[in-house]
Each structure stands twice: as structure tokens, then as C-alpha cells.
Amino acid sequence: MDELSIKDTYTALGLSDFEYDRILELMERPPNFLELSLFSVMWSEHCGYKNSRPLLSRFPNDGPRVLQGPGENAGVVEVGDGWALAFKVESHNHPSAVEPYEGAATGVGGIVRDILAMGARPVAVLDSLRFGPLDEERNRYLFREVVRGIGGYGNAVGVPTVGGEVEFDRSYSGNPLVNAMCVGLIRTEDLMSAKATGEGNLVVLIGSKTGRDGIHGATFASDELSEESESRRSNVQVGDPFAEKMAIECCLKLLEGNLLVSLQDLGAAGITSSASEMAAKGGVGIEIETDKVPLRESGMEPWEIMISESQERMLAIVEPDDIEKVLALTERYGLVGVVVGRVAGHGELRVIHDGEVVGGVSAGHLADAPTYEREVVRPKYLDEIPKVNLNKLPEPDDFNEVLLKLLGSPNLRSRHSIYEQYDHEVQTNTVVRPGADAAVMRIKGTKRGFAATIDGRGRHCYLDPRGGGAATVAEAYGNLSCVGAEPVAVTDCLNFGSPEKPDGYFQLAECIEGMAEACEVFGTPVVSGNVSLFNETDRGAIFPTPVVGMVGIFEDVSRHATPRFKREGDMAVALGGVGSEGVSLAGSEYLSVVHGEGSGSPPEVNLAVEKKVSDLVRGMVRSGLIDTAHDISGGGEVVAVAEMALAGGVGFEYEEEEVGRMVEGQGRGRADLAFFGEESGGFVIAFPEEKWDDVQEALGVDGIAYDTIGEVGGDRFKVGNFIDLPLSEMKEAYERDLFE
Amino acid sequence: MNIGVTIFPGSNCDRDAMRAVELVGATPVQLWHADPDLKNVDAVIVPGGFSYGDYLRPGAIARFASVMGEVERFANAGGPVLGVCNGFQVLTEAHLLPGALLQNMNLRFVSKRVRVRVEARDTPWTAACESGEELMLPVAHNEGNYFADADTLARLEDESRVVLRYLENPNGSANDIAGVCNEARNVVGIMPHPERVSDDLLGSDEGLKILRSVLVGAGV
Amino acid sequence: MPETLKIRVLVRPKRGILDPQGEAVRGALPALGFDGVKTVHVGRLIEMEVESADEVEAMCERLLANPTVEEYEWEVVR
Amino acid sequence: MPETLKIRVLVRPKRGILDPQGEAVRGALPALGFDGVKTVHVGRLIEMEVESADEVEAMCERLLANPTVEEYEWEVVR
Ligand SMILES: Nc1ncnc2c1ncn2[C@@H]1O[C@H](COP(=O)(O)OP(=O)(O)O)[C@@H](O)[C@H]1O
Numbered sequence A: 001m002d003e004l005s006i007k008d009t010y011t012a013l014g015l016s017d018f019e020y021d022r023i024l025e026l027m028e029r030p031p032n033f034l035e036l037s038l039f040s041v042m043w044s045e046h047c048g049y050k051n052s053r054p055l056l057s058r059f060p061n062d063g064p065r066v067l068q069g070p071g072e073n074a075g076v077v078e079v080g081d082g083w084a085l086a087f088k089v090e091s092h093n094h095p096s097a098v099e100p101y102e103g104a105a106t107g108v109g110g111i112v113r114d115i116l117a118m119g120a121r122p123v124a125v126l127d128s129l130r131f132g133p134l135d136e137e138r139n140r141y142l143f144r145e146v147v148r149g150i151g152g153y154g155n156a157v158g159v160p161t162v163g164g165e166v167e168f169d170r171s172y173s174g175n176p177l178v179n180a181m182c183v184g185l186i187r188t189e190d191l192m193s194a195k196a197t198g199e200g201n202l203v204v205l206i207g208s209k210t211g212r213d214g215i216h217g218a219t220f221a222s223d224e225l226s227e228e229s230e231s232r233r234s235n236v237q238v239g240d241p242f243a244e245k246m247a248i249e250c251c252l253k254l255l256e257g258n259l260l261v262s263l264q265d266l267g268a269a270g271i272t273s274s275a276s277e278m279a280a281k282g283g284v285g286i287e288i289e290t291d292k293v294p295l296r297e298s299g300m301e302p303w304e305i306m307i308s309e310s311q312e313r314m315l316a317i318v319e320p321d322d323i324e325k326v327l328a329l330t331e332r333y334g335l336v337g338v339v340v341g342r343v344a345g346h347g348e349l350r351v352i353h354d355g356e357v358v359g360g361v362s363a364g365h366l367a368d369a370p371t372y373e374r375e376v377v378r379p380k381y382l383d384e385i386p387k388v389n390l391n392k393l394p395e396p397d398d399f400n401e402v403l404l405k406l407l408g409s410p411n412l413r414s415r416h417s418i419y420e421q422y423d424h425e426v427q428t429n430t431v432v433r434p435g436a437d438a439a440v441m442r443i444k445g446t447k448r449g450f451a452a453t454i455d456g457r458g459r460h461c462y463l464d465p466r467g468g469g470a471a472t473v474a475e476a477y478g479n480l481s482c483v484g485a486e487p488v489a490v491t492d493c494l495n496f497g498s499p500e501k502p503d504g505y506f507q508l509a510e511c512i513e514g515m516a517e518a519c520e521v522f523g524t525p526v527v528s529g530n531v532s533l534f535n536e537t538d539r540g541a542i543f544p545t546p547v548v549g550m551v552g553i554f555e556d557v558s559r560h561a562t563p564r565f566k567r568e569g570d571m572a573v574a575l576g577g578v579g580s581e582g583v584s585l586a587g588s589e590y591l592s593v594v595h596g597e598g599s600g601s602p603p604e605v606n607l608a609v610e611k612k613v614s615d616l617v618r619g620m621v622r623s624g625l626i627d628t629a630h631d632i633s634g635g636g637e638v639v640a641v642a643e644m645a646l647a648g649g650v651g652f653e654y655e656e657e658e659v660g661r662m663v664e665g666q667g668r669g670r671a672d673l674a675f676f677g678e679e680s681g682g683f684v685i686a687f688p689e690e691k692w693d694d695v696q697e698a699l700g701v702d703g704i705a706y707d708t709i710g711e712v713g714g715d716r717f718k719v720g721n722f723i724d725l726p727l728s729e730m731k732e733a734y735e736r737d738l739f740e
Numbered sequence B: 001m002n003i004g005v006t007i008f009p010g011s012n013c014d015r016d017a018m019r020a021v022e023l024v025g026a027t028p029v030q031l032w033h034a035d036p037d038l039k040n041v042d043a044v045i046v047p048g049g050f051s052y053g054d055y056l057r058p059g060a061i062a063r064f065a066s067v068m069g070e071v072e073r074f075a076n077a078g079g080p081v082l083g084v085c086n087g088f089q090v091l092t093e094a095h096l097l098p099g100a101l102l103q104n105m106n107l108r109f110v111s112k113r114v115r116v117r118v119e120a121r122d123t124p125w126t127a128a129c130e131s132g133e134e135l136m137l138p139v140a141h142n143e144g145n146y147f148a149d150a151d152t153l154a155r156l157e158d159e160s161r162v163v164l165r166y167l168e169n170p171n172g173s174a175n176d177i178a179g180v181c182n183e184a185r186n187v188v189g190i191m192p193h194p195e196r197v198s199d200d201l202l203g204s205d206e207g208l209k210i211l212r213s214v215l216v217g218a219g220v
Numbered sequence C, D: 001m002p003e004t005l006k007i008r009v010l011v012r013p014k015r016g017i018l019d020p021q022g023e024a025v026r027g028a029l030p031a032l033g034f035d036g037v038k039t040v041h042v043g044r045l046i047e048m049e050v051e052s053a054d055e056v057e058a059m060c061e062r063l064l065a066n067p068t069v070e071e072y073e074w075e076v077v078r
């Protein structure tokens, strides 16, 4: 290759001049095309974390329950009784924008394999989704197909999808976010690592055949490609949940028989990333014979085989003595099971084709992508966000109408039309099904259980990146506390625009800062995560949307709470609300839905108080004092209480005096602010009246603000002279199908 | 009593079914699809899932699995067989039960708990229920829309072979049918998943009545 | 190497059997600006390469179509 | 009444795109006693009655097939 075409080639592969020079320096010779391909995929943002690695080091990631922090396929925390949970969240934004069904489906497939690679049985999936407004046909299509794809895959592999969240905002038009989280259950002594060891051990490919899936850059070196091969090349990956189900059962059987030295899933960058990561972790080399890889298509080149992203494949290291048993099991499960290489002492990822070495790069070098640190500059837009001017905001005259409008708005409406497309009960562990603040799962054979939630607050992070980052963690912490689980650790997915633009980099750095602070205060270390940058279209960047997945544990899972009002006559109490300024309409759903505005800076989160309130609520659930709790989030207190009534199918009546107190107190004279204003750290709980003394005692110790607000009963929802609606009418608005 | 649970590639409720069998005090026995042997079980459950990925049609490939030959023989000899969800689909494909399960009317997967009524208790899988008893059972399927031609439907009704009927039809099934039995009444197919409501912690254990029935019938 | 035959099998819902998928497609067309479509039926297309056509009929009958609700036709296309 | 045309559309997975369904069916056939089947691909068959064929191409493109992963062909059968 002459110099010009070299530059063309590495540029087309996405490497910068600086990076190419770095490669020359590391290799001490020019790489051939295959080697360049290996670098290009491993040094991509997706695999190399070039822009985020330095920032990510800000997260705390250690704690008493952490068995595995970042660095393996998933984080792992200890539950007790010898059990541990492996969990992680991952994005599939770009593939889902191109082909929503398959993009979402393969997103689920990928995260399930990460959990499997830890040796854990996948027991729960959650999804976090963002789309543009549903008044655009394309957004409706993306939404419908993404949800179908998640269900199509998760339902078939037999892992229940037990929770998730979805939000609609213009900033996601054309750039939907599809994040999937998986939780797996494992005995602590069975934890697997992706570390390759033992010179002479065999590398075994398990699962499906390899095709040209996901091979990018059909643009480069196009003079070498005929038109026909061009048209066969495809970025679109198609999922095969059936093969994945077989791979799950097969790998778990292999692990049960102690037949594997280590295990790794094949994700982005296929064999290249799996093999080089396994080698780098073990400080060894790996040789791959590309001609041994079973192919789905003819004529694939070694470099294509090395970087193919065909789904439903795993890579295992096996001792030679065990290989027969391993291959017999892969055959029993109808899977590809082939020795494609071996562990070697040379420290390289070496590619061999038909007996000839066709390339070799130090595994350490592949794993060591250069990183970029940028200056953090506060963007101008933050100073230009208009403040909410209450004087210019007319108070509504019909609060019934406002409540119905809020309950029916796409961001607040019931998600039943989504989660009814997901099998959420397979495996028979689901104690609290979707619709509550967090999913609650039991661990069979013990009294223990766990809860999981996933939350994101894009608009808040846009209006105040650091505060929004903290609020995202706080929301997850609050959601777990509501159901009664002790929050233990976090996985996160950082969905942002371009870090190469100052605004994007600032948002990334600041959100991480806010999240890290919150994680420190809450004692919930980050044990795994994923980064998705460059979420931009010609319409601009998405809202900065860090998504937080959090798991919590129960010593006694029968002691849990749900938001649903359970008994006529129960008393309800609102507590917490921790901002120094009280509730606010800034950035609220009310402002957006009723007044069409997304302005103002949402109230700051007081992390220490937030923790105190959440812990208090959890304490009451754990002691069996209450079984009904809900956090106050989008839509404010009245919407939260309305949701509790709707979930229970029973009415509610606010106390007359309380309504007055609310309007004068937190509303500063305005009912809309009092009812629909938002702030972090507020909860509503309900309990039978005879428990009031005990509840009061529990509430008293901490000196936290609380108020009795009213009584459960009847079939209407009443808030003083402001709101009086039959539950049935609210239900109609709230439960309207999101896909209509 | 030993109750066999078939396992096809892609079955995903096999472990749940085996656990429920244990909960009613019987012994679960795995029946691997490639084994043409029922290991002397006293009853067979064909569990839910996506056998062979539900590719082509749900149940279309599974019905040819080796173990199904034995299940057919067992069924024809009067042995109690229960197909749940995908298992129901397999049994219709194998012509052990009449009709077919088409795609849900609204073309969506449906996963929720629905109320059903026990319409016939003279089958080995409903004997422990009250006649007309209402149960709240989970459904989770994409193809649960029961279809049979008019004559068949009329016969099913005349012969009281509709075993479970939806009180809220989630999928468009003809006559709200959630489950049927064969002429000899020993083979039953139902769309709802009784094994999923097998513990108070999961909200209810009503589903165990279905599984316990087979013990009652056998006088255990 | 034995020659292979290319077989095309068309499977469609029997007449009178509900075809919600076909209905959904038909219902979606006017909104996209396509008028004048009277009926739509959605079925399955199966294409195979086989060594001989002898077993195709049996495969259709027993596996590829469900005679309770579907009908089929097949042809050798090459 | 205007004459109607009968249109047949065949939609199949694009070449090179994974066809898990076809693979699974092919893989299962020998065990079911059907040998000699080399490849299987499963796609969709859509049959419509339309007033004119003018818009069929656009309908395929926009609704009946998913051009990212599928290819189609259509013909007038009557
Ligand atoms: N995309 C989704 N997939 C599955 N479940 C969902 C999804 N979106 C929302 N849910 C469920 O609906 C309920 C309400 O969601 P949300 O309002 O986001 O809860 P919260 O505000 O407490 O986080 C939760 O139980 C959640 O798990």
C-alpha cells in the first residue's frame, strides 16, 4: 500500500492519525490490513472507552458486598446464603435506530450473554427506553418494534422481563435509546472469569455459525470488493433467541460439570475483542485459526471472521482432557462447538489461516486504547434556560381536566401495554410484577430475594447535569427503598451526545460527578456499566441520559411493599420532600404537559436527607409496619396518590384541612404547584389506622416532615374542592394503550 | 406418583413445571426430547416455552420429536397428559387435541393474569377443582387464539370438552376457550400456566389445583 | 455431487379462517395513502433446496402446513 | 365494478442476513425423517386483490417488506 492508501484505509476504519502513529510505535512495524482491523475495532469508542475511561474512574466501585467490580463481563454482589447476583446494563441505541426489532432483540441477547459469561443463570431483564414524541409516525414505529423485539427475544429465551421505563421527548426523535439490563443468579463459589490461563489449553467457540453480521466499514477498500460482495455485507444483526436459549442451557451444564477454565461472550468486535480481552486478563497469548470457525457464508476473509459480530456465540477456554465432554454437550444442545485455537505463551492475539500466521498483535496493546481527556467547559445554554415565571403561568380552572391530562400523558400513563407484551413470570420467581416501583424477585430455597429498578432522567440532566445525575441515582435508591429492598450496587449506561463537542463533554463529566457523589452518599458502588456516545442526529444531541440500574436485597422477601392501595379505610401519609426550596414546577411534567414548557432548573437533591427518608421508608416496610409505599416523582404528589388508587382499584379522599395546608404551604398559595410540583425524596405510604401510633413513632425519630393526607376508600378520587373524579374515568385516561 | 415433563430444545417452563409437580407431592421426571422413553411415568406434562424457537409454527417441529411418539402411545392408552401453553400447541399439532392455536387477535404477545372458569371437572387435570370454579391464572403467549371449525366447536361444547373458559378473553379464542380435552378426556391442553401460581409469595397457589387433580384421580 | 432442486412452497390460511395479520395489513394501507386494496392475506413462503422432490408432498402435509387451518401448494422452480 | 387484480408478493430474508427460522427447520428435518434437504429459507407470502398494480411496488417497499433485512418480489397472478 502506498502512503496515501494507507491513510485512506485507517481513516476509513475510523482511526485517527494520532492513533495510527501510536500503533506504529507499539508494533515497531507497519500493521497489515488484518492487524489494522483488529486495532480499529478494539480502539473504537465502544470497545476502547477512549472518551470516557478517565471520567469513569470517578465512580466508587468497592463495597462490603461487592464480589466483582467493573472489569469483568458483569458486576457481582453478594446476597447471603451463598448466593450472588451478577448484573449489567448495555445500550443498543444505534442498531435499534436502524432496525428496531432486531436491534432491541439483539440488545437483550447481548446482555443476557454477559451475565451467562459470569457463570450465572439469567433471571431477570429490565429495559430503559427513550423515543421521540408519539405524534410522529416514525417514532411510533420505533417504539412498537423495539418493544416487540425485546419481548420477542426475552420471552423466547425464557428470562422474564420484569421492569423498565420509557420516556418520550423530542430530543430522542431519530435517536431512540434502547438499554437492556440483565440480572443473573449464581452460587458465590461458581463465579467465572473471562481470564484465559494455561498454555496449551484450547479455545472453543460455542453457539451459532459465523456470518458477516455487523461488519462495518463496507466503505473502505472498496476497490477490493466486488459489487456483489458489497451487497452481501450487512450491518444488521438478526437475533436467534432459540440458539441463545440452547447456549444458556449448554454453558450452564458445562459450568456445572466444571469443564471450563473460563468463559466469555462474543459481543462487539466478535472473536477479536473476546479473545484479546481474555488473553490480556490472563497475561497470555491466544492463537485463533480462522479456517476452523464454522461459517454461514462462503468466502469470508480472516479479518471478517475475526471481527464478525454474529450473535449467540460464546468463547470458552477448556483443558485438553475435558474437550471431548465439552464437544459432546455442545452437540447435545444442537450447537456449534469447535476448537478454534489455543492459549499460548507469546502474549499476542495471533491469527492463523490454513496453517499460516496472517497477523499478530499484542493483546495488551489491543486492550490499551489511547484515551482523550478534554477540558470541561460550562455550556452557554445552561445560563440561557429561562426561569419558570409563576406570575406568567395561569392557574388552571379545571383541575379534574389537568389530572386526567397528566395521567393520560405518554410519560405518565400506565405502562401495562408495554409490559403485557413481556413474559414477566417465567421461572416463577417474580414476587412483585411490573407496575410497582421496582420488581421484586425471590431466590428459591431461601427466604431471600432481590429487587431491581432502572431509571433515567434525561430532561433533568439537560437542565442541570450534575443535579440530574445525582437525582437519577436517588430515584433508583428511592424506588428500591419503597419496595423494602436494601440497595446495594449500581450498573449504569451513559447515553450522551458527542464528547468531542464541549456541551457533550461537559454533560458527561458533570452527570458522572453527580452520580458518583450520590453513589458515595448512598453506599451503592458502581460495579458495571456501559457507555454510548455520539447519540446525535442532524436535529441535535439527545438529552444527556445516564441510566441507572440498581439492585437491592431482602433478607426476607415476604416483607415487601407495593404502591397499590390495599384496603378501604387505610390512612395515607406523605413524607419527606427534601429540597431546601420545596416543590417546584421547574422541569416538571405538569409544566411540560399542561403548559408545553421545559424550562427552569429542577430543585436540588439533598442526598443526605434523601437517604435518610428512603431508609426510613424501607425500615417501616422491613419491620412489617407498612405494605404500601410509593415515591413521588413525575407529576408530583397528587399524581403519585392517584397512581396508588388506580393500582389498587380503590378510591381516595384527601382531608379537607390537608388540602388547605398543601396549597398554602408547599404551594405558596397555588394549588397547581402544591399538587403537581416536583421534588426529590418524597414518599406516600398507607396503612391501617390501628398502626398509626406505631407509624408515628417510626416517623418521629428522624424528625422528617410528614403529613396525614387522607383516607383510602370508595370509587372516587377527591382532592378538596379541586378534584373529584370517578376512578373509572381516571382509569380510562391512565390505561389507554400506548400503541394506539 | 411420577410425572414426566418433556423437554424440547427451547422449552422454558420445564423447570417451573417440575417444581410445581414437587410442590403437590409427586416426583418430577425429565423426559428429554431425543429419548423415546417415558421412564414409566404415571402422567405427562408438555410444558410451555418456545420449542424449536416456535419457528414455522409453534409446536410444528416438536411434535415430531422422538419422545412425542411415546407420548402419543401413552395418550392413546389412556394415560393422563397435560399440555400447557406451548405444550397445548404441540398437542394440537400432534392431533391429540382438536383445533389449532392461531396468532392472538391483536397480533401481540399477551402476558397477564386472567380469570378463567373450570367448565369440566371430569378430567384428570381438573378433578380437584370445583365445577364452575373461577381461577386467576397467568397467560403468556403469542399464539393462543383457539380455533376449530364450527362442527368441531359444536361437538366440543356438546360433549363438555371445553375444560377452561376465559372470563376475559385475552386473545380472541373461539367461544372464549382456554382449554379443551380429547374425546377420552385424558388429554388436556390449556393456554394458562398453572405452574406459575404455585406459591402464596407469587400472589396465589391456585394453579396447584390443576396439578393436584391428577393425584386425586389416581387416588393418591 | 447430486443436482439439487429448488422447491417453493406457499402456505396460506384456509378460506374462511381468520387472518388477523392480513386484516391488520389491509387496515394499515389507507393511512399510508394506498387505496383500492380489497383483500390481503398473509401466509408463509418456504424455499428449499432438496436432492429429490419425492418427499416434498409429505413434508408439506406433515410439517410445513397445518391442514386444520392452512392450505399449501408447491412447485419446483429450478 | 372495477376488475381486480390478484397480486402475489414473496418476501424473504436478504441473502447474507441470518435466517434463524430456516436454519432451525433445516436442522430439525433429519431427526424428523426427512433427509436430503440442503437449505431451507422461510419468508412471507402476501396475496392481495387490488384495483390497479400501480402502487404495489411502493406498498412492498413501505409496508409489506422490511428493506433493511428482507427482499421481495411480486407478480400479478391474475
Ligand atoms: N419499558 C418497560 N418495560 C417493562 N416495564 C416497564 C417499562 N416501562 C415501565 N415499566 C414498568 O412500569 C412501572 C412504572 O414505570 P415508571 O413510571 O417508570 O416507574 P418509576 O417512576 O417508579 O421508576 C414500573 O413497574 C416499571 O418497571
Ligand SMILES: [Mg+2]
Pocket: A436, A437, A479, A631, A633
Ligand atoms: Mg418510582
